[in-house]
Amino acid sequence: MQVKDAIRSTMNLSDMVFRGYLGDLEDADLMRRPGKGCNHLAWQIGHLVVAEVMMLGGMFPEFKTELPEGFEEAHHKDNVDCDDASKFNTLAEYLELMTKVRANTLAALEAMDESKLDDPAPEQMRAFCPTVGDMMILIGTHPMMHAGQIVPVRRECGKPVMF
Numbered sequence: 001m002q003v004k005d006a007i008r009s010t011m012n013l014s015d016m017v018f019r020g021y022l023g024d025l026e027d028a029d030l031m032r033r034p035g036k037g038c039n040h041l042a043w044q045i046g047h048l049v050v051a052e053v054m055m056l057g058g059m060f061p062e063f064k065t066e067l068p069e070g071f072e073e074a075h076h077k078d079n080v081d082c083d084d085a086s087k088f089n090t091l092a093e094y095l096e097l098m099t100k101v102r103a104n105t106l107a108a109l110e111a112m113d114e115s116k117l118d119d120p121a122p123e124q125m126r127a128f129c130p131t132v133g134d135m136m137i138l139i140g141t142h143p144m145m146h147a148g149q150i151v152p153v154r155r156e157c158g159k160p161v162m163f
Contacts, residue, residue, distance in 0.1 A: 003133065004114055008106065011140035015102060018048075018143040019095065020162055021150040027090045031083060034152040039080045041153060042088035044146050046075030049094070052101050052139050056108060058122035059132055063108040065101045105139055 030042035050072050057064030073079065074087050117133030120126060129135045
């Protein structure tokens with residue numbers, strides 16, 4: 001296995017778990033918060049989409065996905081307290097957008113020479129992720145950082161235990 005293969009595999013595993021947790025939820029469930037002080041699932045999913053678009057766009061502008069008008073603003077940190085479901089997307093819309101964004105990320109990974117993974121990350125991310133390789137790993141693992149917050153919502157909804 002080469003480095004790009006490992007990154008791709010990480011992205012695929014993370015997607016499988018995250019999408020698995022979401023797969024049998026209803027649109028209304030996305031407005032649930034896993035606990036006091038937590039962001040609802042719709043905001044978290046949108047945050048993941050916006051973050052991946054921004055991270056990838058910072059490294060490979062030619063692969064940046066255009067987000068729907070108002071999407072970034074709806075999922076901005078200043079909007080975490082918004083509980084108006086009409087301001088957010090349906091599960092199907094989120095999953096479709098996640099698929100589109102991830103396809104662009106994987107296309108960028110495939111197009112780059114593996115030596116590019118050692119290049120410096122965009123300046124604003126270097127303290128956290130010094131290299132392009134670190135950024136690609138972050139993109140791949142970021143959904144797993146949020147996946148655990150879906151579990152309490154699943155339990156409240158009476159959904160089966162997964163994984």
